[in-house]
Amino acid sequence: KAVLATALVFFAIAAAAGLVAVVLSGRWWFLLVGAVAILAAWFYTGGKRPYGYAGLGEIAVFVFFGIVATVGTVWLQSESIPQEAWIAGSGVGLLAVAVLIANNTRDIDTDKLAGKHTLSSRIGDRASRILFTIFVLLPFAVPTIYLVPYPAMIFALLTLFGAIPAAVIMLWARSAREMVLALAITSLTALAYGVLLGV
Numbered sequence: 001k002a003v004l005a006t007a008l009v010f011f012a013i014a015a016a017a018g019l020v021a022v023v024l025s026g027r028w029w030f031l032l033v034g035a036v037a038i039l040a041a042w043f044y045t046g047g048k049r050p051y052g053y054a055g056l057g058e059i060a061v062f063v064f065f066g067i068v069a070t071v072g073t074v075w076l077q078s079e080s081i082p083q084e085a086w087i088a089g090s091g092v093g094l095l096a097v098a099v100l101i102a103n104n105t106r107d108i109d110t111d112k113l114a115g116k117h118t119l120s121s122r123i124g125d126r127a128s129r130i131l132f133t134i135f136v137l138l139p140f141a142v143p144t145i146y147l148v149p150y151p152a153m154i155f156a157l158l159t160l161f162g163a164i165p166a167a168v169i170m171l172w173a174r175s176a177r178e179m180v181l182a183l184a185i186t187s188l189t190a191l192a193y194g195v196l197l198g199v
Contacts, residue, residue: 011038025076033072040064053116057104058097066093084146088197091142095190098135101128102170102186106179133167136186139193156196162189 044052070089104120120128143153
C-alpha cells in the first residue's frame with residue numbers, strides 16, 4: 001500500500017509538471033507522450049502480466065527514463081532535437097538501467113522464488129554484476145566526447161567519483177546490504193550526472 005501510494009503521488013507530480021510544460025509550449029499532442037510514459041511506468045509491475053518481470057524492464061527504463069525524458073523535454077521546449085539530446089539521453093538512460101540492475105541483482109534469489117523473471121534472474125549473478133559495471137561506466141563516454149566543444153563537461157565527469165565505487169562494490173559485494181549501498185550510490189550518481197550534464 002505504501003509503494004502504491006508513493007507511486008500515485010509521483011505519477012500525479014509528473015503529470016502536473018508535464019501538463020504545465022505542455023500548456024506553456026502549446027504543443028498539446030505531447031500529452032499523449034506523457035500518457036504513454038505513465039502507462040509504461042504502471043505496467044512495469046502492474047497488471048496481470050507486468051513486463052518488468054519478463055526481462056523487459058531494462059529496455060523500457062532506457063527508453064523512457066533516458067531517450068523519451070531527455071529528447072522529449074528538449075523537443076517540447078525548443079521545437080528541435082539536436083544530436084546532443086539523443087546522446088545525452090542515452091547516457092542518462094544507461095545510468096537509470098544501472099540502478100535497475102543493481103536492484104534486480106540483489107533480488108535474484110527472491111525473484112526466482114516469486115516467479116519474477118527479470119533480466120538479472122535470467123542471466124545470473126556474475127553476468128548481472130558485469131553488466132551493471134558496463135552500464136554504470138559507459139555513460140561517461142558522453143561528457144568525454146563533448147569535452148572539446150563543451151569544456152564544462154568536466155564537471156559531469158566528476159560524478160565518476162560515485163560510479164567507480166558503485167562498480168567496485170557491486171563486483172565484490174557479498175551481502176544484500178552492500179548491494180543496497182551500491183544502489184544508493186548509483187542513484188545519487190545518476191541524479192548528479194543528469195543535473196551536471198544539463199547545466
